[in-house]
Amino acid sequence: MKADIRVALVGNPNTGKSTLFNALTGLNQKIGNFPGVTVDKKTGFCQLADGRNAQIIDLPGTYSLYPKSQDESIVFSILADKANPLSPDLVVVILDATNLKRNLLLYTQVADLKIPVIIALNMMDLAKKSGINIDIDLFAKKLGVPVVPISARKTEGIDKLKAAINFANKIALQEESIDVETIAPQLIGQISNEFKLDNPYYALQLAHQHETIKFISPAESERIEELEKEFSFHSQKAQASETIARYNFINDLLYDTVKVPETAQDETLSNKIDKILTHKVFGFIIFFAVLLFMFQSIFAWSAYPMELIADFFVWVQSNLHQLLPAGPLTGLLVDGVIGGLSGVMVFIPQIAILFAFISILEDTGYMSRVTFMMDKLMRKVGLNGKSVVPLIGGFACAVPSIMSTRTIENWKDRMITIMVTPLVTCSARLPIYTLLIALVVPNHNVWWLFNLQGLALTGMYVFSLISAIVCAFAFKLILKGRERGYFIMELPVYRMPRWNNVAYSMYERSKAFVFQAGKVIIAISVILWVLASYGPGDRFTRIEQKYKQPQYTQHLKPDELTKAINSEKLENSYAGVLGHVIEPVIRPLGFDWKIGIALITSFAAREVFVGTMATIYSVEGSAEKMETVQKKMKSAVDPQTGKPVFSLAVAFSLMMFYAFAMQCASTVAVVYRETKNWKWPAIQFAYMTVLAYAASFIAYTVLK
Amino acid sequence: MTLSELKQGAIGIVKEFTDLEMSVKLMEMGCLPGEAVTVSRIAPLGDPIAINVSGYQLSLRKFEASTIILQ
Numbered sequence: 001m002k003a004d005i006r007v008a009l010v011g012n013p014n015t016g017k018s019t020l021f022n023a024l025t026g027l028n029q030k031i032g033n034f035p036g037v038t039v040d041k042k043t044g045f046c047q048l049a050d051g052r053n054a055q056i057i058d059l060p061g062t063y064s065l066y067p068k069s070q071d072e073s074i075v076f077s078i079l080a081d082k083a084n085p086l087s088p089d090l091v092v093v094i095l096d097a098t099n100l101k102r103n104l105l106l107y108t109q110v111a112d113l114k115i116p117v118i119i120a121l122n123m124m125d126l127a128k129k130s131g132i133n134i135d136i137d138l139f140a141k142k143l144g145v146p147v148v149p150i151s152a153r154k155t156e157g158i159d160k161l162k163a164a165i166n167f168a169n170k171i172a173l174q175e176e177s178i179d180v181e182t183i184a185p186q187l188i189g190q191i192s193n194e195f196k197l198d199n200p201y202y203a204l205q206l207a208h209q210h211e212t213i214k215f216i217s218p219a220e221s222e223r224i225e226e227l228e229k230e231f232s233f234h235s236q237k238a239q240a241s242e243t244i245a246r247y248n249f250i251n252d253l254l255y256d257t258v259k260v261p262e263t264a265q266d267e268t269l270s271n272k273i274d275k276i277l278t279h280k281v282f283g284f285i286i287f288f289a290v291l292l293f294m295f296q297s298i299f300a301w302s303a304y305p306m307e308l309i310a311d312f313f314v315w316v317q318s319n320l321h322q323l324l325p326a327g328p329l330t331g332l333l334v335d336g337v338i339g340g341l342s343g344v345m346v347f348i349p350q351i352a353i354l355f356a357f358i359s360i361l362e363d364t365g366y367m368s369r370v371t372f373m374m375d376k377l378m379r380k381v382g383l384n385g386k387s388v389v390p391l392i393g394g395f396a397c398a399v400p401s402i403m404s405t406r407t408i409e410n411w412k413d414r415m416i417t418i419m420v421t422p423l424v425t426c427s428a429r430l431p432i433y434t435l436l437i438a439l440v441v442p443n444h445n446v447w448w449l450f451n452l453q454g455l456a457l458t459g460m461y462v463f464s465l466i467s468a469i470v471c472a473f474a475f476k477l478i479l480k481g482r483e484r485g486y487f488i489m490e491l492p493v494y495r496m497p498r499w500n501n502v503a504y505s506m507y508e509r510s511k512a513f514v515f516q517a518g519k520v521i522i523a524i525s526v527i528l529w530v531l532a533s534y535g536p537g538d539r540f541t542r543i544e545q546k547y548k549q550p551q552y553t554q555h556l557k558p559d560e561l562t563k564a565i566n567s568e569k570l571e572n573s574y575a576g577v578l579g580h581v582i583e584p585v586i587r588p589l590g591f592d593w594k595i596g597i598a599l600i601t602s603f604a605a606r607e608v609f610v611g612t613m614a615t616i617y618s619v620e621g622s623a624e625k626m627e628t629v630q631k632k633m634k635s636a637v638d639p640q641t642g643k644p645v646f647s648l649a650v651a652f653s654l655m656m657f658y659a660f661a662m663q664c665a666s667t668v669a670v671v672y673r674e675t676k677n678w679k680w681p682a683i684q685f686a687y688m689t690v691l692a693y694a695a696s697f698i699a700y701t702v703l704k
Numbered sequence: 705m706t707l708s709e710l711k712q713g714a715i716g717i718v719k720e721f722t723d724l725e726m727s728v729k730l731m732e733m734g735c736l737p738g739e740a741v742t743v744s745r746i747a748p749l750g751d752p753i754a755i756n757v758s759g760y761q762l763s764l765r766k767f768e769a770s771t772i773i774l775q
Contacts, residue, residue, distance in 0.1 A: 064732045101758045102734040236724050243731040260759070270761075271744070280748040372763050376749040385752075486768060488729050491754055491761040 001045050003055035006086065007165055008078060010110055011094035012103050013061035014365075014492040016122045018042075020094055020152040021058040022500055024162070029056075043086075048166040057086050063102070065109045065205060066239060069409040073212060079113055080202055081215040090168050092161070094120045097127035097134060097149070098493075100258060104250045105243070107143075108177035112201035116172050117145050118164050124149040125156070131261040139257040144175035153498060178245040180204055183238050187231040191224060204242075208235050270365075270493045278369050287370055291392055294357050298396040298427075302349035309349070313342030328533075336529035340522040340604075344514060344666070350427065351400045351513050352506040354393055358404055359505040361389075363497040367407075368489060375487060381469050382476020384413035385487065391417070391468065394424030395461075398667045399513060402674055412481040418674060419684055420472045422667050423660065425464040428606040432658050433460050435610055439634055440651040464659060467691075519669075528601055531575040539572040575600055589657065589693070590650040590700040592638070599657070604665045606658060649703035653696045660692035707755070708769035710743045716774035717741075723771040730772065734758030741774075 011017045021029070025044025042058035059078060060071035067073035078086050093110055095103040111117050119140075127134065140147040146164045150157030180200045181188050184207065191203040210216060210224040227233075276282055317334050324330040361367040367389065375385030383391075386408045393401035401421050408414040425433075437456045444452045534540070547553070547565050556564065570576050571593075579596035586596055598612040613633060636645040662668065662685045671681040710716050718739045721727030735741065735757045742756040752765040 066728075066732065068729070099758075099760050102760065105732060105734075236728050239728050240724065240731060243728065244736065247731070247734070247736050274745060278745060278748065283748050368763070372747050372752060372754065373749070375765070376747065376751045486726065486729065487752055487763065487765045488726075488733055488768060489763050490733070491763050493761075 001053055001055075003045070004052035005048075005090065005165070006055045006057065006088045007046075007090045007092055008057045008059055008086075008088035009092050009094060010059050010075060010079070010106065011061060012063055012096065012106060014490060015061070015094050015096040015103065016152040017058065017061055017094050018501055018504075019498055020092075020120060020122065020150070020158075020161075021056060022504055023152055023155050023158050024056050041086075046162065046165075048162060050166055052166070054165055057088060062106065064106055064243075066208065067212070071406070073209075076205060076209060077213055077215060079110065079115060080205065081213075083215065088115065089170070090116045090118065090165065092118050092120050092165070094122050094152075097121050097123050098130060098132060100134075101247075101250055101254060104253070105246055108246050108249060109201075111143070111145070111172075111174045112177060112180060112199075113205075114172040114174075114199050114201075116169050117174055118161070118168060119143070119145055119147045120152075120157075120161055121147055121149045122152050125151045125154060133259040135257045139253070142175065142253055142257065144173055177249045178242070180242075183242050183245075184231065184233055187227055187233050190227050190231070194223065194227075195220070204238070207233060208239065273494050274369065274491075277366065278373055283369075283373055287373065290361075290366075294354075294392070297357070298350055298353050301353055305349040306346045309346050310342060313338060313345065317342075331533060332526065332529065335533075336526040337522055339529065340526065341518070344518045344522070347397060347399065347666070348510050348514065350397050352510050354396050354400050355404075355509040356502050356506050358389065358393070358400075359502045360497045362407075363495065363501060365492040365494045368491050371489070372491065381473045382413070382416050383472050384408055384410060384417070384485070387413065387417040387472075390421050391424060391465075394421045394426060394468075397426050397428070398422040398424070398664065399670045400509060402667065402670050403509065403512075405674065410481075410485045412479050413485060415479060415675075415680070416472050416475045418671060418680070419475055419687075420468040422662055422664065422684070422688065423464055423468040423471060425461050425659070426606075426664075428664065429460075429658055431607055432609050433457055433655060435613075435630060435633075436646075436651040436655050438630055439646050440648045460655060460659065467660070471687075471691075513666075513670075528575070528604055531578065532570060532573050532597075532601065534574060535569065535572040536574065536577060540569055543568050543572060570597070588700070589696040590647075590653045590704070592645060594645075595650075595654065599661075599663075602658075602663050604663075606663045609658070647704075649700050652703055653700035656695040656699045657692045660688050660695050662688040705774050706770045707741060707743075707772040707774060708753070708766045710741075710769075710774065712743050712746055715740055715742050719773045719775045721771055722773060726768055726771045730764075730768075733762055734760070735762065735772070741772075 009017055009021055021042060021044065024046045029042060029044030044056050044058075046054045046056055048054055057078065059075045062068075062072040062075050065076045065079075067076065078084055079088065079091065081087060091110055093107045095107060107117075107119065121134070121136070134149075136147055136149060146168070148157055148161045148164050150161055152158070183204060187207055188200045188203045191197065191206060192200060195203070195206070197203050197206075206213075206216070207224060207228060210221045216224075228235075277286060317338055320334045320338070321330070324334070358367075361370070370388055371385035373385075374388045378385055378387050387405075389407070390401040390405045393404060398421050401424075402418050405414050405417045405421070408417060434457070437453050441453045441456045446452055446455070543565060547561060547568075552561060552564070571579075575597050576593070578600055579593040582596045582600070583591075583593045586599070591599070594613075598609050601612045602609040633646050634644070637643065638645050668681045668685065671684060672678060675681070705716070707716065707718075718735060718737050718741060720737060721730065735755075739757055743753055744756045744761060745754045747753065747763075750766075752763050753769055754761050754763045755769075756762075
């Protein structure tokens with residue numbers, strides 16, 4: 001769609017900016033990345049009364065133009081860089097009417113960049129309720145900009161805002177807020193002169209941010225640095241005096257235009273809730289109850305849709321096999337590509353449900369309280385209060401959890417969280433653990449009440465949390481922090497979740513997952529398919545010829561024959577050869593070449609293990625027929641020693657391997673996407689594999 | 705006296721800051737000299753704390769609060 005006018009939405013976090021964006025654009029929106037950075041770019045279209053199309057750009061929520069995170073640094077870049085394709089013609093600054101003072105700081109900064117501005121005064125209903133009286137006409141007159149009172153949540157005033165956008169001026173008419181030039185008169189003058197700028201505040205921001213912004217050249221940045229030295233400019237001191245000057249202006253403005261009742265009534269309800277939710281005892285009990293409910297729901301609610309998706313793909317695959325002529329191309333498409341695709345798609349229900357919960361917890365304001373309660377505990381191991389959410393989500397799936405680390409502003413804390421989240425026992429490990437535990441752990445009860453198998457499984461979950469915490473602590477010592485960690489965070493007033501936003505979040509996150517991680521998963525699946533379906537030289541033709549001989553065709557039933565052929569083909573495929581090649585390496589862990597193949601194939605996804613085992617032990621069907629796989633595995637005997645392959649030692653060694661090894665292509669892909677650097681997934685892969693090998697070796701040696 | 709020493713429920717007025725970098729961030733969040741602050745609650749494990757300032761609730765670590773000097 002062609003944009004006739006570009007409008008940027010700017011505002012503090014928790015002001016209802018996303019709600020306004022959704023109200024303006026509806027489903028007519030898309031998520032992408034701002035070029036070069038991993039910041040979600042949300043854009044959408046909105047038709048104005050005169051037929052023009054307004055492109056709405058939702059910029060990340062920020063408290064000021066001085067960025068504290070990568071997300072926030074985008075705001076200044078988009079607003080200031082005229083060459084940026086998203087450079088707006090108009091900025092809508094959204095202000096929380098119940099908290100105008102702090103909200104106005106950002107407004108005055110944006111206004112001083114001299115871009116045409118409209119103010120959307122949100123939460124007017126709540127402001128009226130708590131007795132805040134705003135003289136909107138006087139407010140608008142003093143600032144010199146149109147002010148539209150709205151309630152985004154109730155979609156009130158949206159039409160008036162659209163009309164204001166329609167009639168907006170092409171030139172900035174807002175009043176001056178502060179005298180910017182007095183902050184650093186010579187420096188601002190010199191920069192404006194040399195860079196031919198007509199806006200002193202833009203010049204001042206360049207002086208502050210020249211090292212991080214991407215739209216000026218290194219030479220220009222160096223020149224600014226020289227000028228700063230020449231005029232002995234101190235960035236933080238200048239920022240401090242600017243902030244004080246702005247708040248003086250804001251206080252004067254609010255004194256004339258806003259009447260706040262002596263006792264704030266809105267606080268009390270939120271306070272009462274806080275007394276319970278952040279209580280010394282109840283606070284933690286409620287938190288764990290919420291977690292338990294979340295887990296249960298992620299498992300319980302996703303089971304049925306996941307089954308449907310899996311069944312659907314099986315149906316598509318079997319139909320395509322019938323429709324298309326048999327051959328390598330069909331095999332690649334149906335088993336490689338579609339097989340890989342189904343591996344991605346089955347995770348959608350879990351991702352959607354997890355993000356529904358996260359979005360509800362964030363929307364209501366509860367997430368900030370969890371962060372508040374857990375910060376001290378998490379800080380001890382190098383994490384941050386905000387790491388709780390991804391770690392917990394890791395029990396379901398590391399992929400959405402790693403995406404949710406974006407809320408952690410501190411670079412080091414975020415990296416550590418990303419690095420250790422895949423250690424937490426995700427749902428893909430569950431079938432492997434259940435299978436192996438059932439193989440070697442007796443189904444007895446100890447102390448009347450605890451089932452031994454259940455205890456072993458619980459043990460694996462607890463073990464994963466402990467290992468994540470220990471690794472986090474190790475990373476805390478190794479990684480060097482780029483910036484000082486701090487925890488200055490707004491605790492927003494409790495609000496009801498906005499179901500629209502929850503739905504959008506579920507939709508957007510699932511879509512992003514499918515498109516971004518999906519590409520990598522499909523590629524790896526194709527490679528694995530090729531490796532497992534072809535063998536070196538003429539080995540495959542020889543196998544086929546061998547089984548055409550009468551001693552096989554007469555004594556075996558047709559389906560038994562197919563199984564025998566498939567099984568021998570697998571052993572002689574590239575994957576099988578690879579299994580034999582790595583056998584010496586994994587021997588000390590108690591694994592044979594067959595397990596070796598499973599280790600290789602389950603690099604794409606852990607749950608492939610059960611399927612591969614099923615194929616190797618030539619059992620018909622798939623992971624669903626666990627009993628058969630289990631029986632076959634139980635009766636499997638080492639040809640050299642004559643002892644069972646899956647002893648207690650081997651089973652626990654395997655579980656240790658799966659507990660630590662980074663065998664998930666989706667996680668590798670998402671870590672790359674979130675860090676935009678292959679270094680991080682590489683380090684993560686390496687350290688987890690080393691740990692897996694060591695833990696496996698120890699388990700096997702001790703239990704042997 | 706610093707903000708980290710303020711008792712729960714007590715009111716103080718911000719006078720100055722001991723840490724420039726922290727002060728810049730705190731002032732942006734509306735915690736400025738002359739502003740009244742109340743300690744509204746303390747996290748269950750004793751740190752961080754939540755304060756009421758400029759009409760909303762802000763949470764910060766005790767260390768950060770110790771850089772704020774009260775009148």
